[in-house]
Amino acid sequence: MDTHLAYCSACDQEVRIAVKPLPVHGGQANLADDGEIVCLEFGEKCTGQFCPMFGLPSVMMGVRLARSELRSEGWKVVKGLCDGCNQVTEMQLIDRTHAFCTVCHTTNACTIVTAGEDDYILIGRAAPAPTRPAS
Numbered sequence: 224m225d226t227h228l229a230y231c232s233a234c235d236q237e238v239r240i241a242v243k244p245l246p247v248h249g250g251q252a253n254l255a256d257d258g259e260i261v262c263l264e265f266g267e268k269c270t271g272q273f274c275p276m277f278g279l280p281s282v283m284m285g286v287r288l289a290r291s292e293l294r295s296e297g298w299k300v301v302k303g304l305c306d307g308c309n310q311v312t313e314m315q316l317i318d319r320t321h322a323f324c325t326v327c328h329t330t331n332a333c334t335i336v337t338a339g340e341d342d343y344i345l346i347g348r349a350a351p352a353p354t355r356p357a358s
């Protein structure tokens with residue numbers, strides 16, 4: 224996979240970017256979006272709501288990186304009950320409210336509870352988007 228260097232204003236340094244080719248359906252590439260950009264340096268410095276380089280929600284970049292499995296180190300790993308596979312699994316913490324299940328690749332909404340030196344993770348389902356009947 225190709226990686227490039229790009230300057231990130233949040234990190235104030237150059238970061239490594241990978242472009243993950245999207246799966247091609249029916250032999251036709253989607254011209255509007257020729258790949259999924261993944262920042263390999265996603266981490267504690269990504270405190271803003273949006274990634275300054277790509278304008279994506281920071282958590283989305285974190286989920287992309289976790290899902291891509293391009294980086295196995297640098298994650299804070301906690302154990303929690305996954306909403307996707309209903310097992311207690313090791314989860315990579317994307318931020319304080321999102322955890323990525325390394326078994327089934329579900330992104331769980333979570334709450335971190337710190338007790339002494341250990342972090343505990345409580346998983347809650349992501350609230351469904353509110354819908355209103357058209358009136």
Ligand SMILES: [Zn+2]
Binds near residue numbers: 305308310312327
């Ligand atoms: Zn899971």
